[in-house]
Amino acid sequence: MLFAKNSGWKLRLFNRSFVILWLVIAAFPFLWTLWGSFKVELDFFSKEDWTSALTGVRTLVQHGSTITGDGYQGAWIEEEFWRASFNTMLVCFFVVITSLTIxxxxxxxxxxxxxxYTFWLLITALIFRAMPPITLVAGYLLPFFEWNLWGHLSTTVVVLVAINQPFTLWMLHSFFTKIPKELDESAKVDGCTQFQAFRHVIIPVMWPGVITTGLFSFLLAYNDFAITAILLSKENQTMIPKIASFLGTTQTEGNVMFAVAAVVSATVPLFLLVMFFQRQIVSGLTAGAVKG
Amino acid sequence: MKHKTFFWFILPTVAAMLLFIALPIVSVVTQSVFTSHGAVLIETENCGPFGCKVETTIDQKATAKLREEQPLGRFSGLDIYFDRGHLAVNEVAQAWHESAGVGDFLGQLNNLPFYRAMAFTLTFTFTVTPLMLAFGLLIALSINSLHQKLKGLAIFFSLLPMIVSPLIGSLVLFWMIDSRGILGNAIQWVFSDPDLSLKASTSLTWMMLIVYGIWHAAPFSFVVFYAGLQTVPQETLESARIDGASKWQQVRYVIVPHLMPLVTFVALMQLMDNFRVFEPIVGFNSAAHATSLSWFVFNDLSGETRQLSSASATSVLTILGVAVLLTPVLIRTWRDFTAKRA
Incomplete structure (x- = not known):
């Protein structure tokens, strides 16, 4: 409680107002888009009166109600966003499982x-972690076309797993370093092989670290745009490149709302993720930093 | 651990990284010194009633065969690096000789796509990084002074801008800042200029992207600093207070020095992350006013004709930039490592 006790009221007032200001800046855009996704385009983008996005004047005229699910229907059914979200689910699931296992x-x-050599391996991983993924993509295309690997979900999963490895390795390395060596040493004294010691002694106690790392693998796969946009064919697109493709093609009136609805749909899982795993996300973000 | 056991444990992850990170880097470097084959031309002489004419046609078959036999294209050395789309050596030399002064020279550089992208990438990197550090520290100090029960909620909302995909985050802001959106309307009202549009001006677009960058990155520094604040030695703070240090002095002389290692960590990470800025340029549809190196690579690769050589050359140049930013991180890790062994 750095400032709570005996701090001046001016400072306290400043702190409070700054927190409120920041929370508005952080959260309001999402709430606004969520609300607006149930309106027609002329309400959400209103030249005459910004309040019509709140009241839904045009929506009432066009649909007889101040809210409409047209954007969602258009995105999910007409533009087949359900397929993209199913693809995202597949990609995320397999990326998390594979990258955690290896x-x-x-x-x-x-x-x-x-x-x-462990130090050199970690340093190499650090260098690889710094490579912007987009700079690697040009290197994938030629062999992938040659061997007919381009466009498939499985190829993208493998690529995402590999790109994810440097980070995963660093994170899990620091978690495992915290598990005392004596645990598996004593199992080995009792006659276990290294793998048996890992299997029976370490696996039961490693879950907190693994779950935290898994969350970040999930976020990487879920949020990726550069790789999925270039390596996936149109039918196999995941949510983020799909949203980007809405922007290019649907400039006709009303269809912007498809993109708005899709953006809201793609944000909901992340919202829930932060809600349930806030503690793990915070600990994961600080794991690399605080001890350093 | 024995070498052999270690080998089998580490094999899958090392194999994945070698195949999909190390090899692609090699292949990107190779591709950047090759360029695609031109069409194979054949000259035929057509003789008609009005004399003979030499016609040049494309030999489709031979062209296809050549492209199939050598998919990499023909060797071109560093030509692609030096062409107008990249380092533009000739144009720069010309501008250097003809320009009236430094300002004029920089203005002419700004017409070359690579240097324009570089200018934005560097401006973005070196404005967002310090601002997100300051902003994150301010948020951390403020939220830390909240009541225990409110902290969780405040942290929850603070995480959102960072957790959502950069593309989604930038779209959400872009729609609000649209001249028909709520923020766009507000800005027009403030400046009482109904035609004001952030998208139309280069400097406003840059500002918009930088604001987005801070919004997206501040939660990261906030979380790290917030965790660091929990470990500030209370005795030092107490004695500073007894010595009559003001709040500001406590922050300046006790808290900030305590957080300094974290500041370095976040700054180094952010420099690298901001250097690869890409998604917001797509989300804000700002390619006309601001581009980045990563965006160039994406643009070359995503069109109908995939320009592998050009994309590879830009990729290599980007990697070189990252390497420069990475050096201090590596030096730091090396120092930690040797300190641990000593």
Missing amino acids: GTLGGYALSRSTHN
């Missing part, structure tokens, strides 16, 4: 080996 093995090994 990342856990690697991170565990890095935390337990005392040889010098």
